[in-house]
Amino acid sequence: MAMHTIKLTVNGEPHEATVESRLLLVHLLRENLRLTGTHIGCDTTHCGACTILFDGQPVKSCTVLAVQADGRQLITVEGLEKDNKLSAIQDGFYQEHGLQCGYCTPGMMITGTALLERNNSPSELEIREAISGNLCRCTGYVNIVKAIQHAARATKQETP
Amino acid sequence: MKIDTTPEVSGMGHSMKRKEDPRFIRGKGNYVDDIQLPGMLYMDIVRSPFAHAKIKSINTEKALKIPGVLAVITGETLAKYNLHWMPTLMSDTQMVLPVEKVVYQSQEVAAVIATSRYIAADGVDAVEVDYEPLPVVVDPFKALEPGATVIRTDKKDKKDNHIFHWEVGDRAATEKAFAEAEVVVKQDCYIPRIHVASIETCGCIADFDRVNGKLTVYMTTQAPHAIRTVFALVAGHVGLSEERIRIISPDIGGGFGGKVPVYPGYVIATAASVVIGKPIKWIEDRMENLQADSFARDYWMKAELAAKKDGTITALRIKTLADHGCADAAANPSKFPAGLFSICTGSYDIKHAFAEVDGAYTNKPPGGVAYRCSFRVTEAVHMIERVTDILAQQLKMDPAELRLKNFIPKEKFPYQSALGWEYDSGDYARALKLAMERIGYPALRKEQAEKRARGELMGIGISSFTEIVGAGPSKHFDILGIKMFDSAEIRIHPTGKAIARFGTKSQGQGHETTYAQIIAEELGIPASAVQIEEGDTDTAPYGLGTYASRSTPTAGAAGAMAARKIREKAKKIAAHLLEVSPEDLVWETGKFSVRGAPQRSKTIQEIAFAAYTNHPQGMEAGLEAVCYYDPPNLTFPFGSYICVVDIDRGTGQVKIRRFMAVDDCGNIINPMIVDGQIHGGLSMGMAPALMEEISYDENGNVQGGSFMDYLVPTAMETPSWETDKTVTPSPHHPFGAKGVGESATVGAPPAIVNAVVDALSHLGVTHVEIPMTPERVWRILKEKGVAE
Numbered sequence: 001m002a003m004h005t006i007k008l009t010v011n012g013e014p015h016e017a018t019v020e021s022r023l024l025l026v027h028l029l030r031e032n033l034r035l036t037g038t039h040i041g042c043d044t045t046h047c048g049a050c051t052i053l054f055d056g057q058p059v060k061s062c063t064v065l066a067v068q069a070d071g072r073q074l075i076t077v078e079g080l081e082k083d084n085k086l087s088a089i090q091d092g093f094y095q096e097h098g099l100q101c102g103y104c105t106p107g108m109m110i111t112g113t114a115l116l117e118r119n120n121s122p123s124e125l126e127i128r129e130a131i132s133g134n135l136c137r138c139t140g141y142v143n144i145v146k147a148i149q150h151a152a153r154a155t156k157q158e159t160p
Numbered sequence: 161m162k163i164d165t166t167p168e169v170s171g172m173g174h175s176m177k178r179k180e181d182p183r184f185i186r187g188k189g190n191y192v193d194d195i196q197l198p199g200m201l202y203m204d205i206v207r208s209p210f211a212h213a214k215i216k217s218i219n220t221e222k223a224l225k226i227p228g229v230l231a232v233i234t235g236e237t238l239a240k241y242n243l244h245w246m247p248t249l250m251s252d253t254q255m256v257l258p259v260e261k262v263v264y265q266s267q268e269v270a271a272v273i274a275t276s277r278y279i280a281a282d283g284v285d286a287v288e289v290d291y292e293p294l295p296v297v298v299d300p301f302k303a304l305e306p307g308a309t310v311i312r313t314d315k316k317d318k319k320d321n322h323i324f325h326w327e328v329g330d331r332a333a334t335e336k337a338f339a340e341a342e343v344v345v346k347q348d349c350y351i352p353r354i355h356v357a358s359i360e361t362c363g364c365i366a367d368f369d370r371v372n373g374k375l376t377v378y379m380t381t382q383a384p385h386a387i388r389t390v391f392a393l394v395a396g397h398v399g400l401s402e403e404r405i406r407i408i409s410p411d412i413g414g415g416f417g418g419k420v421p422v423y424p425g426y427v428i429a430t431a432a433s434v435v436i437g438k439p440i441k442w443i444e445d446r447m448e449n450l451q452a453d454s455f456a457r458d459y460w461m462k463a464e465l466a467a468k469k470d471g472t473i474t475a476l477r478i479k480t481l482a483d484h485g486c487a488d489a490a491a492n493p494s495k496f497p498a499g500l501f502s503i504c505t506g507s508y509d510i511k512h513a514f515a516e517v518d519g520a521y522t523n524k525p526p527g528g529v530a531y532r533c534s535f536r537v538t539e540a541v542h543m544i545e546r547v548t549d550i551l552a553q554q555l556k557m558d559p560a561e562l563r564l565k566n567f568i569p570k571e572k573f574p575y576q577s578a579l580g581w582e583y584d585s586g587d588y589a590r591a592l593k594l595a596m597e598r599i600g601y602p603a604l605r606k607e608q609a610e611k612r613a614r615g616e617l618m619g620i621g622i623s624s625f626t627e628i629v630g631a632g633p634s635k636h637f638d639i640l641g642i643k644m645f646d647s648a649e650i651r652i653h654p655t656g657k658a659i660a661r662f663g664t665k666s667q668g669q670g671h672e673t674t675y676a677q678i679i680a681e682e683l684g685i686p687a688s689a690v691q692i693e694e695g696d697t698d699t700a701p702y703g704l705g706t707y708a709s710r711s712t713p714t715a716g717a718a719g720a721m722a723a724r725k726i727r728e729k730a731k732k733i734a735a736h737l738l739e740v741s742p743e744d745l746v747w748e749t750g751k752f753s754v755r756g757a758p759q760r761s762k763t764i765q766e767i768a769f770a771a772y773t774n775h776p777q778g779m780e781a782g783l784e785a786v787c788y789y790d791p792p793n794l795t796f797p798f799g800s801y802i803c804v805v806d807i808d809r810g811t812g813q814v815k816i817r818r819f820m821a822v823d824d825c826g827n828i829i830n831p832m833i834v835d836g837q838i839h840g841g842l843s844m845g846m847a848p849a850l851m852e853e854i855s856y857d858e859n860g861n862v863q864g865g866s867f868m869d870y871l872v873p874t875a876m877e878t879p880s881w882e883t884d885k886t887v888t889p890s891p892h893h894p895f896g897a898k899g900v901g902e903s904a905t906v907g908a909p910p911a912i913v914n915a916v917v918d919a920l921s922h923l924g925v926t927h928v929e930i931p932m933t934p935e936r937v938w939r940i941l942k943e944k945g946v947a948e
Contacts, residue, residue, distance in 0.1 A: 023278070042446035046872075077186070094181050101412065132875050137356075140839030141878050143836055143839065
């Protein structure tokens with residue numbers, strides 16, 4: 001199996017790895033870099049538990065090869081907190097009870113983060129559309145929507 | 161509900177933020193697949209493409225030549241240790257790996273152990289299995305016909321596919337009531353196979369330490385203690401003794417009943433670790449999870465309701481055929497092969513009832529686990545709520561009025577049901593009236609009439625359900641002989657903080673928060689200073705686990721009772737410190753004070769310190785207690801749901817416009833968490849009503865074996881649920897609570913079906929089967945000449 005050496009930045013830290021062509025990005029993150037906050041919930045790109053930011057775009061890392069991340073900037077759930085301060089999305093999920101088992105949560109928060117970066121006052125429908133690629137079995141989505149709305153309000157207060 | 165503690169203490173009734181969330185929102189949860197042990201190997205499973213086939217040969221040669229593949233385990237390997245079969249929780253048997261034949265598609269056939277998950281998958285591809293297909297039995301009715309292919313040929317005396325017959329109620333009295341009835345309505349109803357599809361699949365890491373002979377298994381299990389005992393019973397003959405088995409259930413990414421059974425993968429990984437002497441990780445992928453893990457429902461019901469012309473229901477009769485797949489793998493209490501199906505008289509005062517259930521084997525994966533509901537309660541509630549509506553339709557009565565007429569009146573509680581239950585408490589009319597008021601029922605009826613006149617399809621559906629949750633009591637309930645109590649152990653530290661361990665296991669329900677609140681309520685120690693642990697069988701007291709909404713009714717009660725034992729001892733210490741007699745002390749949250757001299761008091765923190773530094777002569781030091789709580793009865797949460805749907809005439813798509821859920825789960829520990837549970841339960845009630853089904857073609861090929869075909873609701877299909885509550889405490893529970901996690905999954909489906917039927921009732925429609933997909937509804941509209 002051909003091996004490739006790749007360089008990538010994850011949560012601001014540079015990494016170098018030598019990987020098989022077939023290694024999925026999610027496995028590189030979880031097993032090689034031990035960033036286990038990014039989860040795996042399906043094999044068909046439906047559940048979104050593995051969502052990360054890939055050069056700023058929300059991407060399902062279970063259907064990206066690690067080699068495709070060569071030279072890219074990635075943000076995972078572990079990179080949301082800055083200087084020991086929760087991001088607005090993380091705080092929104094905490095305040096609004098936007099999670100139960102916590103398994104879909106990292107992917108949901110990454111998708112929510114990407115949404116708020118392009119639209120800081122999304123409507124309920126826009127939030128629902130944005131997270132429609134992330135499945136949650138516990139919350140019925142009601143409080144996830146509220147969590148993202150909470151974060152939107154907080155973000156607007158910070159950057160008027 | 162009165163709140164007795166400050167927000168700092170956060171006892172009962174506070175919407176305290178969850179203690180487990182700081183780790184989850186940072187991606188620092190610890191799920192099974194996050195654990196990596198030194199030297200760990202990976203397992204992947206070869207699965208059968210056939211639903212019923214003889215295994216002629218398994219050739220492992222090519223697989224074993226792949227660098228990194230260390231072993232291929234087959235049924236023959238396990239047969240050497242007599243581990244190729246295992247018991248199900250219903251005392252049936254199930255193959256771990258087959259020796260002679262496979263009995264469902266995707267059944268485990270062999271397992272490959274390798275140095276990485278990729279190489280294990282390569283190994284799976286290289287294993288060559290030669291099958292000889294056998295006739296496949298998919299339809300449970302055909303399975304019971306004379307001459308049907310017998311599936312369980314492993315059972316020596318088994319000459320058919322019949323598993324059990326179970327019946328309850330007075331057949332003769334019920335028949336008489338039907339003979340005398342002024343009105344009888346009948347309905348057949350099928351509740352399809354569905355799968356819980358928790359976002360985390362199942363998996364384990366089995367780690368056998370050869371030096372100490374100790375087996376540690378990290379496992380996605382809702383019932384770690386029961387699993388430990390099952391392992392000891394199954395593998396005792398190969399030297400695995402219970403004190404050397406440790407099951408650790410770490411963070412669980414959703415359970416809903418699907419993580420109660422023992423799956424073959426757990427057993428194979430364990431056997432492999434014992435043989436190889438290294439930790440072995442097995443994690444299912446989603447397709448394996450949907451295609452091979454235990455399923456829920458698959459009930460074919462025929463119900464009849466007898467009534468007077470004024471709408472008074474007089475009798476109920478239900479006959480059911482249960483498709484259990486290749487093994488009776490229900491996680492029911494052992495005396496209840498059809499679970500608690502006998503709650504089918506629902507919220508109504510029905511004098512005569514008779515129910516019978518037969519179980520059948522088919523060539524499908526083991527069936528009969530729950531899908532977020534107490535044992536078979538969803539099926540029962542669906543049926544009674546459907547026929548009640550059909551009766552209203554036939555009598556041209558408003559469905560709300562018919563329900564109000566037949567509800568068990570609140571004065572009749574505790575109520576003895578015709579099928580043998582003692583309902584603890586209820587006020588059904590209050591819940592329904594509140595739901596009607598909150599949603600604006602009369603205005604909706606008016607709107608519906610106007611829309612109908614314009615040809616628009618709008619429906620309003622009601623469901624007034626009663627659940628039965630929180631098993632024990634142990635005199636009636638056991639799983640494989642283990643009584644269904646549950647447990648708590650609390651230790652108060654010298655500085656007045658605490659650790660408490662429970663026999664249950666949270667899978668997202670928030671036990672770390674709610675159990676701490678129970679202890680805070682009872683002892684006045686802030687919930688933030690009470691650490692909760694579950695899921696490690698080496699440390700937690702023995703319990704039966706978390707499913708069937710039993711944690712608060714059983715382990716939560718145990719927590720309160722253990723705290724009360726601690727309070728009793730604390731009282732004696734306080735009396736010693738204050739130099740008064742214990743009878744002269746009064747308790748208010750967090751302290752004992754002298755009656756009539758409230759300035760003379762000792763806080764629980766002062767008492768805790770004294771328990772280790774200045775305890776009375778003759779008293780043992782320390783401040784801790786254990787309680788194994790055996791509930792005197794189950795709890796009976798209830799509620800009334802009203803659903804408003806609009807149906808697209810062109811496509812048949814059902815859109816839930818509004819859904820008002822009024823729940824009553826007695827006294828509430830954390831309203832925020834209860835609300836969240838109801839939101840989730842409603843979504844998992846909507847899912848089978850509108851979207852989810854796992855069906856099979858005539859060859860036993862699974863349809864719906866991945867998220868491509870098995871449609872789990874997204875945020876787009878899910879409405880913004882509206883909730884409210886009434887509070888009718890349970891009279892027998894230590895703090896008046898009832899289980900709640902599954903109420904909404906049970907109550908929601910018939911509300912949605914009743915709304916859809918209501919939207920179509922003027923066309924002569926009286927019933928629609930679930931899932932009510934656009935296609936199914938469109939076909940009805942087409943038949944009625946509405947759709948193009």
